[in-house]
Amino acid sequence: MGRRITPMGNTDDRTGQRIVPETTRRAERSPGNRYGNRPTMKDVAARAGVGLKTVSRVVNGEPGVTPDTERRVQEAIDALGFRRNDSARVLRKGRTASIGLVLEDLADPFYGPLSRAVEEVARSHGALLINGSSAEDPERERELALALCARRVDGLVVIPAGSDHRYLEPEIRAGVATVFVDRPAGRIDADVVLSDNFGGARDGVAHLIAHGHRRIGFIGDMPRIHTAAERLRGYRAAMEDAGIPVEDRWMSLGVTVPERVRRATQEMLSGPDPVTAVFTGNNRVTVTVVRVLAEQSRQVALVGFDDFELADLLRPGVTVVAQDAAALGRTAAERLFRQLDGGFVAPERIELPTRLVERGSGELPPAR
Amino acid sequence: MGRRITPMGNTDDRTGQRIVPETTRRAERSPGNRYGNRPTMKDVAARAGVGLKTVSRVVNGEPGVTPDTERRVQEAIDALGFRRNDSARVLRKGRTASIGLVLEDLADPFYGPLSRAVEEVARSHGALLINGSSAEDPERERELALALCARRVDGLVVIPAGSDHRYLEPEIRAGVATVFVDRPAGRIDADVVLSDNFGGARDGVAHLIAHGHRRIGFIGDMPRIHTAAERLRGYRAAMEDAGIPVEDRWMSLGVTVPERVRRATQEMLSGPDPVTAVFTGNNRVTVTVVRVLAEQSRQVALVGFDDFELADLLRPGVTVVAQDAAALGRTAAERLFRQLDGGFVAPERIELPTRLVERGSGELPPAR
DNA sequence: CGCGCACCTGACAACGTTGTCCAGGCTCTA
DNA sequence: TAGAGCCTGGACAACGTTGTCAGGTGCGCG
Known part of the structure; x- marks a missing residue:
């Protein structure tokens, strides 16, 4: 292989100087478990000399903390490099602020803009996007969608590969908002956004x-x-x-x-x-x-x-x-968040118009 | 807007028959919390008349369960529509089996194949991919990367928008595997995969x-x-x-x-x-x-x-x-999992060769 | 000076899962 | 038949966070 490999030791882009950070060592992962012993709110609380809940309040910007206490907590956070564990937060709160996108193939130029549009809407609602490609395989679509549900995504945007989506019924009933794009859902009643x-x-x-x-x-x-x-x-x-x-x-x-x-x-x-x-x-x-x-x-x-x-x-x-791939994605995502924000909405089928763009090849007369 | 909206009531693709599922009602979300009251292992255990841990064993395919018990548990799972809550699992196990990808713009045709390649490698390691676009904004790159760390992704593939990545040092030290692609990391020592x-x-x-x-x-x-x-x-x-x-x-x-x-x-x-x-x-x-x-x-x-x-x-x-965008993505992701599987690996800079493809426009002689 | 009120703070339980460990029942052998 | 060992099942704690609630402090007013 023609690849060239050099041992690291970055140089700064601007100065060209060699940068050797004093320590960017990876923490030894303890054998079975733990995120490399990350500090928790408990650690922060101990260091700041306050209670656990006070740390939580500071981290979440809740009111009811004196400026002085807040400062002490913030210092402890910075000193320890604490970052809230959203997994635990999710477990407690029930919402993950993430949505899933199951599409056919990210490398297809049609789905890039669609995916990006979904991401933008998600971002504007403070949600992250988890996505995966089904490669046009119904079984893989199913696996992927259910894996996303197991992660407890709040909602799911699906570009169907299969034609039977009854496997999603328990999930929808359990509260996972779901919208299908580009192709309709099979055998279940759900929101669909299509082109004409x-x-x-x-x-x-x-x-x-x-x-x-x-x-x-x-x-x-x-x-x-x-x-x-x-x-x-x-x-x-x-x-x-x-x-x-x-x-x-x-x-x-x-x-x-x-x-x-x-x-x-x-x-x-x-x-x-x-x-x-x-x-x-x-x-x-x-x-x-x-x-x-x-x-x-x-x-x-x-x-x-x-x-x-x-x-x-x-x-x-x-x-x-x-x-308009972006419009498909945007419409679907907006529809999804409408479900999430507003509770139940009766499923609809939304059809976006297409547009004929004349460039010459379609206006050639019949040969001979 | 030219969109056409029809109330639902799907028709089956193949038969053309109208399908009205008896109940695909969304569960009323209880006010603050709970995933629409999803069944938990506890519920399954109660229904199957077994202990909590036994359910866990069945769900995870662990040994030590008689076929008869397993069958009873499985029936309860199916009846209740139980699906394991991976958030809780993650909290307990410490690994999320997901990796993050921060790129510039998913809609750019260059990044589609790259993203897809990363996804394939992740998939082969049983991991999901969470991705986001930085839109070439260093601040947004930072936010995104840190949000992914808060979700406790196991690793991070980053296409840098900014030129200073010291903000990732605490994360790397805490055990988040990190690989930069397409452009080198700024001011930290990390794996980099580039084209020449x-x-x-x-x-x-x-x-x-x-x-x-x-x-x-x-x-x-x-x-x-x-x-x-x-x-x-x-x-x-x-x-x-x-x-x-x-x-x-x-x-x-x-x-x-x-x-x-x-x-x-x-x-x-x-x-x-x-x-x-x-x-x-x-x-x-x-x-x-x-x-x-x-x-x-x-x-x-x-x-x-x-x-x-x-x-x-x-x-x-x-x-x-x-x-080769796909090769960039693949190489980076493989490198990432090498870090995850094998513990610490000294950071390297990997440079992939480019290829001149002659098609005519470069072979034109100078005009006049 | 004393009481009440507002405002901070922290102890505690709970979220749903998995790891540890022990109890009980079974089989097999001496 | 008794004892040892194995196999199955379950009780319990812990993961890191947030909601609830009660306690404590200080201040203002009567």
């Missing part, structure tokens, strides 16, 4: 039809994924509205790995009556299809679901049906 | 020089950010190696918002002796510069630090110095 997948896809396909296309391909994700199914439904609706009978060979659903998408695209583009336009079901598919089309001599129109960075810089620019 | 920013930038600029360029611009992030400073240093080194005196107007450092970058680029490209090539200091800058160059009639060579999706699809393809 059906309408967006229909509009996108209609846009191609309006530019003269009739043989239009659809390449999407596995049909068991709700968004994929909805977008396919939108495609079918647009075609039907235009009175165009859809041929089976124009549709391809399955995993979104490049190889499959590539093959599917090539098949649609070959044969006697090839498609003259393609509608792609998500950003990963779109990117692969753009690559395939770049290799074609013939011009093929393209509209993709999901916006992506640089779509405007390609030639032609890629026309997309854009959904 | 200096070498990568030097190689990238040398590549431009090898293709005949002499007037080469550098547009980067704020110089207080370590990576930006290192990359600038690499630029200077390459120029010096080639015996080219660098002019001040060829360099522009500052925030990476599009407006500033755009202006900086335009300035370098105008005037009597404009630059014939540009080296960009990170992916956000690169993208903006690509946009500006696309508007130019003249061809300008470009090499960017950081790879980005679709760089190969642009015309010309964008030549980049690629760093």
Whole structure:
């Protein structure tokens, strides 16, 4: 491996001087237990010569402590490097001020902004965010969600991988606020925040039809994924509205790995009556299809679901049906805290609109 | 707002039937406290007619329980919907099986894969990941890191925003494993995992020089950010190696918002002796510069630090110095767990190599 | 000067779990 | 059949914090 390793001894960024802190030794962890013998409120109280509860009051900024006492306690805190143990606090108070986010894959550019939006809302409510990726595996989603519940997160934002979420019923009944995003919950009654997948896809396909296309391909994700199914439904609706009978060979659903998408695209583009336009079901598919089309001599129109960075810089620019990932996350998180702050709220299904962004690829006329 | 809201009453994905679960009512939260009156081990024990510790044994799969007793306990658990309270467990055991990640911005495509890699390693060690964005604000980084310590995360992976991390010394001494990624820690002695920013930038600029360029611009992030400073240093080194005196107007450092970058680029490209090539200091800058160059009639060579999706699809393809974000995250997390599993390890600085990916934009000859 | 009141302070229990330790019942052997 | 040893089960304390409540001090007013 090409990595270079040097023994430490940092240099200060600004002065370039070598810094050797007198002691940044890790405390020997006592064998089974204890956080490296951290000081507790008891220790602080002893050192400050006050009672336990007085320390608690100072730490939490509660009233009823004379300035002099407060100063003594604060000095002891600083001297010992005390930091309140929130685990114990949580145990006592019942609220953890943290929420969980179960998503599909943090590395997917669609979920980054969504996750960030959830985090911002959480932050504004003083909560931390614990998140995990389900990798599109229902079992893993379940494990993750339940692990978060065991940590007693106050609420849960879930981007479902599975289609049966009854396993969450006991948790919801026990008071865990829950909101589903991007895809609906399966078999339970809960808040859901979605994009208008059906309408967006229909509009996108209609846009191609309006530019003269009739043989239009659809390449999407596995049909068991709700968004994929909805977008396919939108495609079918647009075609039907235009009175165009859809041929089976124009549709391809399955995993979104490049190889499959590539093959599917090539098949649609070959044969006697090839498609003259393609509608792609998500950003990963779109990117692969753009690559395939770049290799074609013939011009093929393209509209993709999901916006992506640089779509405007390609030639032609890629026309997309854009959904607002950040708005999805924000709306879901706000909904979550509404549940937490206001007690029970009847579950709703919130659908956010999509937006057709014309950049050129969708406005190409049918070739030949 | 264009959102559509419908009262719930889910339909099953597969059957289309309307599902109305008999009761998914949220438990009334008792006023101050309690997790909606969740059952505890005590409740389970009472129902199963066994002792508290026996329940604990069953829940944790400890030996010493007859199959018959185990079955009774398991039934009680299922009937009550019991789930172990990990907060209490943590309090007792001292380890939380969770690690914290403080990064700059989850929505940045560079950090998605990094975060995901950290998560995977954490998962393989049975730990959860709590993360937060510092938004490049040192104070917020500090708050976040300390909040995570208060939750008693076992370890911390930090992408520094600030340049002084002495505030972490008490935590490290108390046993919180800590690894810094992407940028070094300031003023403390800790593990650091970096890309070879200096070498990568030097190689990238040398590549431009090898293709005949002499007037080469550098547009980067704020110089207080370590990576930006290192990359600038690499630029200077390459120029010096080639015996080219660098002019001040060829360099522009500052925030990476599009407006500033755009202006900086335009300035370098105008005037009597404009630059014939540009080296960009990170992916956000690169993208903006690509946009500006696309508007130019003249061809300008470009090499960017950081790879980005679709760089190969642009015309010309964008030549980049690629760093492996996932490898950074993975290496850091592995290092973290090495500390956690193996006790004290002397801090090291690990530097991962970068890779020059030629795609065309860096191989353009100087215009005119 | 004495009483009452306000204001501080601290002892104590409780949160839900796990580690320790002991009791009781069983089996196996001498 | 008695004793030893093993296996199972449960009582109890402890983890570090916060809510409750009662005690103590000092001050003002009658």
